[in-house]
Amino acid sequence: MLTRTSETLSDGTRIVDLVRPETREVELRVLSDREIYDLEMERVFGKTWLFLGHSSEIPSPGDFVMRDMGNDSVIVARDRAGEIHVSLNVCPHRGMRVCLADQGNTQVHKCVYHGWAFKPNGDFIGSPVAEEKMHGELTPKSELGLRKARVHIYAGLIFATWNIEGPSFDEFLGEMKWYYDMIFQRTEGGWEVLGPPQRFIVDANWKAAGEQSAADGFHTLTLHRWLDEMFGNGGSELTSTMYGVEVGSDHGHALRCQSLSKKFARAKDFDSGTMSIEERWNILPAPGCTTDMLDQVRSKLTPEQMEQLMTNPPQVGGMFPNVLLACIYAPQPDGRILGSMALHTYIPRGPDKLEFVNWVFAEKGTSEEDKQTMLRNTIFMLGTSGLVEQDDSDTWPHMTASARGAQGRKMTMKYQAINQLPPPANWRGPAIAYDGFTKDDTQWNWWMYWRELMSEPA
Amino acid sequence: MATAANDAIESKPATPERVPIGSPVYNRILEAYYDEAEILDELRYNEWIEWLAKDLRYTVPQRLTRLLADHDKSIDRSVMHYDENYGTMCARARRLRGNSAFAEDPPSRTRRLITNVRVQLTETEGEYRVLNYMLLTRSRFEQTRMHVLSGERRDRIRDLGGRFELVEREVIIDQSVLGMPNLAIFL
CATH class of the missing domain: 3.90.380.10 (Naphthalene 1,2-dioxygenase Alpha Subunit; Chain A, domain 1)
Known part of the structure; x- marks a missing residue:
C-alpha cells in the first residue's frame, strides 16, 4: 500500500502532475477528491491571506462577526482601542464553539459550556470559580487564549492568515x-x-x-x-x-x-x-x-x-x-x-x-x-x-x-x-x-x- | 433574559380587525393564493405578472443568527435576497421566458404549500393584509434530496372587484444560510 508523502497522493499520483503546464490541463479529479480537499485546507487555506469582511461591519469597540477561514470558524472582533483581531472560534478547553451568533457586541466572549472567557483580542480572561482553578496550573494563562491569526487591514478590508511568519500582505498582493x-x-x-x-x-x-x-x-x-x-x-x-x-x-x-x-x-x-x-x-x-x-x-x-x-x-x-x-x-x-x-x-x-x-x-x-x-x-x-x-x-x-x-x-x-x-x-x-x-x-x-x-x- | 424578544412582541400594534376564516372575503382570498401557487409551480410567469400591482414592493430580507437578547435584529432589511418593484419583477420574468436563463432551464419542479392564512383589514378600504406560511420544495435534475425553504409571507393585497392584486410582499425566511444555490424562483 502506498503512503502519502508531501509530494504524492495515496494512489501514487504526484501532486504536480494534477496540473500539466505542457498542455495547460488540470485533472478534473481536483474538483472531487477528499484527499486533495484535506490537503488544501492546510496548504492553501492554512497558508495564504484570506478575506473575512470589512471594518465597517464592526465599527464600534466590542463589535464582532463570525466568519470562516477555510473550514475553520473564526471570530473577527474590534477591541476597546479600535483594533481588529481574528481568533479561532474554538475554546481551548474542550473545543466548543465560543461565538454562536453571526454578529453582535461584547467585551467578553464567554463559552457557554464551561464558562471560559476571552477578550475581543482572544486573550484568556479566566474560568468560573477562580479559586478552584478549572484551567489548572499546567498551562500558563497566557497560553490559554483563543488561537490568534495574523491580521492585515487593507483599505478597510479585513484579511487574516495562519501563516504567522509568512509573506506580508503587500508581498501577497x-x-x-x-x-x-x-x-x-x-x-x-x-x-x-x-x-x-x-x-x-x-x-x-x-x-x-x-x-x-x-x-x-x-x-x-x-x-x-x-x-x-x-x-x-x-x-x-x-x-x-x-x-x-x-x-x-x-x-x-x-x-x-x-x-x-x-x-x-x-x-x-x-x-x-x-x-x-x-x-x-x-x-x-x-x-x-x-x-x-x-x-x-x-x-x-x-x-x-x-x-x-x-x-x-x-x-x-x-x-x-x-x-x-x-x-x-x-x-x-x-x-x-x-x-x-x-x-x-x-x-x-x-x-x-x-x-x-x-x-x-x-x-x-x-x-x-x-x-x-x-x-x-x-x-x-x-x-x-x-x-x-x-x-x-x-x-x-x-x-x-x-x-x-x-x-x-x-x-x-x-x-x-x-x-x-x-x-x-x-x-x-x-x-x-x-x-x-x-x-x-x-x-x-x-x-x-x-x-x-x-x-x-x- | 428574554426581555428584548418580549419587548419586540409587545411593541407590535394592537391586533387589527381580522377577516374571519370561512367568510366570503376570506374564501375569495384563499382561492387567489391557491391560484398563485399553481401559476408559479406551472411556470406561467405572464399570468403571475398580472397578479402584481404596478406599485408593488417585493422584498426578502436576510435572516441572521443572533442571540436571544438581540432576536429582534434577526431580520435584516439592508442587503436583502430580493429587493424588487413591478419593473424589476417584469424583467426577471422576461428573462425566465427567454432562451438563456440557464439557472431555470431545465426548470426546477416546485410546490408552494401555503397554509396558516390570516387576513386582516387595513386602514385602506379594499386592501387586506394577508399573513401566510409558505413551504417551498424545489427539485432539480436527478437530485433526490429536495431543497426546502420555509417562511412567512407578509402580504398586502388590493381588491379589484373581480380579482385581487399583490401590492406588497415581504418573505421572512427561516434560513440564515440558504440551502439552495440561488433564488431563480419566486417566493
Whole structure:
C-alpha cells in the first residue's frame, strides 16, 4: 500500500502532475477528491491571506462577526482601542464553539459550556470559580487564549492568515496592488459595506468558483448571453466587451480591465489622447464613483492610475484563492451610470460543497439615494437572486458531479486559449498584462499558484 | 433574559380587525393564493405578472443568527435576497421566458404549500393584509434530496372587484444560510 508523502497522493499520483503546464490541463479529479480537499485546507487555506469582511461591519469597540477561514470558524472582533483581531472560534478547553451568533457586541466572549472567557483580542480572561482553578496550573494563562491569526487591514478590508511568519500582505498582493488600489483606495472614505453579506450553499467544489474568479471572460459569451438578448441591440455587444487588457500575477490574482472606448458609445474618444481627465470623468466616472469625487480620487491615485481609470479600468476579477471582485458599471434608466460593487468569498464546506458569501459596497461618500439604487442594482444582478450569478451557481455543481465519475475524474479542464499578442503598447501598469480579447492565461496562472502551494508541505 | 424578544412582541400594534376564516372575503382570498401557487409551480410567469400591482414592493430580507437578547435584529432589511418593484419583477420574468436563463432551464419542479392564512383589514378600504406560511420544495435534475425553504409571507393585497392584486410582499425566511444555490424562483 502506498503512503502519502508531501509530494504524492495515496494512489501514487504526484501532486504536480494534477496540473500539466505542457498542455495547460488540470485533472478534473481536483474538483472531487477528499484527499486533495484535506490537503488544501492546510496548504492553501492554512497558508495564504484570506478575506473575512470589512471594518465597517464592526465599527464600534466590542463589535464582532463570525466568519470562516477555510473550514475553520473564526471570530473577527474590534477591541476597546479600535483594533481588529481574528481568533479561532474554538475554546481551548474542550473545543466548543465560543461565538454562536453571526454578529453582535461584547467585551467578553464567554463559552457557554464551561464558562471560559476571552477578550475581543482572544486573550484568556479566566474560568468560573477562580479559586478552584478549572484551567489548572499546567498551562500558563497566557497560553490559554483563543488561537490568534495574523491580521492585515487593507483599505478597510479585513484579511487574516495562519501563516504567522509568512509573506506580508503587500508581498501577497505583489504588483497587482497597483490595480486593486484603483478600486479600494481611491477615495478618502473608501468603501463601506451596505449590510451583512448574503450567504447560500452551492453543491460544488470551491475551486469551480475560485478559478472562474481569476477572470474567466469566455463564459460570459455563452452562460450570460441573456445579457445581449435582453439589453443588447440584437448584435454582439458582449463580444465587444471582451476586448481590453487582462492583468494577472504569479500569485493567481487577476483582473479584467475593459476598454471603455469599446464598451460605451459615450466613451468612444477616451483613448484619443485629446480629452482631459476632467472631461472624461464628467462623462463617465469610475464605476461606483460619482462625478463630485474627482478631486479625492486624483489626490489618492497617481497620474498613471488616473489615466488607466479613464481608459481601461479594472472591473471584474479576483484574489487568490477564493475571492471574486466586481466593480462594474450599472447604467440607469435616466441615462446616468452608477456602479455595482461587490466582493464574494467561496468558503469550502467539503469537497463538493461551498458557501457563497456576497458583500455589497458603496463608496462612503455616496449619497444615501444613490447607495440604495446601487444596492438594488447589485441584488438584481449578483448574489442570491442576481440574474447573472444565478446561472453560475447552477453550473458549478455539474462540474463537481462530473469530477466524481470514475471516467469523468480522469478528464481534464483545458486552459489552452493562450494570448499570443505582444504586451499592450504604452501600458502604464505593472504585473503581467495580456492585450486584446479575453484568454485563459490569468486562470492558468491561478492553477499554477495552486500547484505551487499544494506541492509544498504545510 | 428574554426581555428584548418580549419587548419586540409587545411593541407590535394592537391586533387589527381580522377577516374571519370561512367568510366570503376570506374564501375569495384563499382561492387567489391557491391560484398563485399553481401559476408559479406551472411556470406561467405572464399570468403571475398580472397578479402584481404596478406599485408593488417585493422584498426578502436576510435572516441572521443572533442571540436571544438581540432576536429582534434577526431580520435584516439592508442587503436583502430580493429587493424588487413591478419593473424589476417584469424583467426577471422576461428573462425566465427567454432562451438563456440557464439557472431555470431545465426548470426546477416546485410546490408552494401555503397554509396558516390570516387576513386582516387595513386602514385602506379594499386592501387586506394577508399573513401566510409558505413551504417551498424545489427539485432539480436527478437530485433526490429536495431543497426546502420555509417562511412567512407578509402580504398586502388590493381588491379589484373581480380579482385581487399583490401590492406588497415581504418573505421572512427561516434560513440564515440558504440551502439552495440561488433564488431563480419566486417566493
